[in-house]
Amino acid sequence: MPCNENIGTVMELPLPAYFKSRTEQKNGKISTLSVHKKQGVYAIMEKQNRTRNIQKIFRVTAKEKELIQEKMRLCHMNNMQEYMWRMATKGYIVDVDFTVLKEMAAEMQKIDRNTMQILRHVDTLGAPYAADAAWLRQKQAECWDMMRQLFKEAMKLSKA
Numbered sequence: 001m002p003c004n005e006n007i008g009t010v011m012e013l014p015l016p017a018y019f020k021s022r023t024e025q026k027n028g029k030i031s032t033l034s035v036h037k038k039q040g041v042y043a044i045m046e047k048q049n050r051t052r053n054i055q056k057i058f059r060v061t062a063k064e065k066e067l068i069q070e071k072m073r074l075c076h077m078n079n080m081q082e083y084m085w086r087m088a089t090k091g092y093i094v095d096v097d098f099t100v101l102k103e104m105a106a107e108m109q110k111i112d113r114n115t116m117q118i119l120r121h122v123d124t125l126g127a128p129y130a131a132d133a134a135w136l137r138q139k140q141a142e143c144w145d146m147m148r149q150l151f152k153e154a155m156k157l158s159k160a
Contacts, residue, residue, distance in 0.1 A: 052085075096158040105147055115140055 060068065068080070075095045077083045086093050119136060122129045 094157055096154050098154060101147075101150060101154060105151075108143060108147060112140065112144075 068083070072078070072080065072083045075083075075093045077093070083093070115136060119133050122133045
């Protein structure tokens with residue numbers, strides 16, 4: 001029974017080892033067929049359009065595995081594939097701590113709420129304080145722009 005005719009269906013396979021994982025090229029796109037066993041029945045699943053379609057496997061000792069997992073914990077990563085890919089391609093991982101920025105944004109939100117209450121009261125007083133209210137709104141917007149810029153720069157660092 002040809003494998004590509006039964007993609008996505010559940011069927012009994014006489015030789016599951018043959019179908020464990022197979023890569024085919026259809027219409028210029030690479031797709032991976034893999035078989036998963038669930039309750040004694042094998043399901044063929046197709047994974048299309050992978051950007052990284054070449055698999056590299058290497059062996060480590062138990063001690064080396066523990067060392068790799070410890071280094072993953074230190075840089076707050078849970079996905080070993082992502083960790084190994086970054087270390088192999090870049091040689092380093094930048095772990096940016098966003099807690100200070102998040103605390104600062106929370107404090108700015110509190111200040112923002114208080115300022116909005118003041119501005120709402122000033123708006124009820126009318127024209128004499130309109131210039132002051134506009135100035136305060138402008139400064140508030142500038143603060144938020146600076147905060148957004150800080151977050152953008154931190155995100156660039158974390159993706160490096």
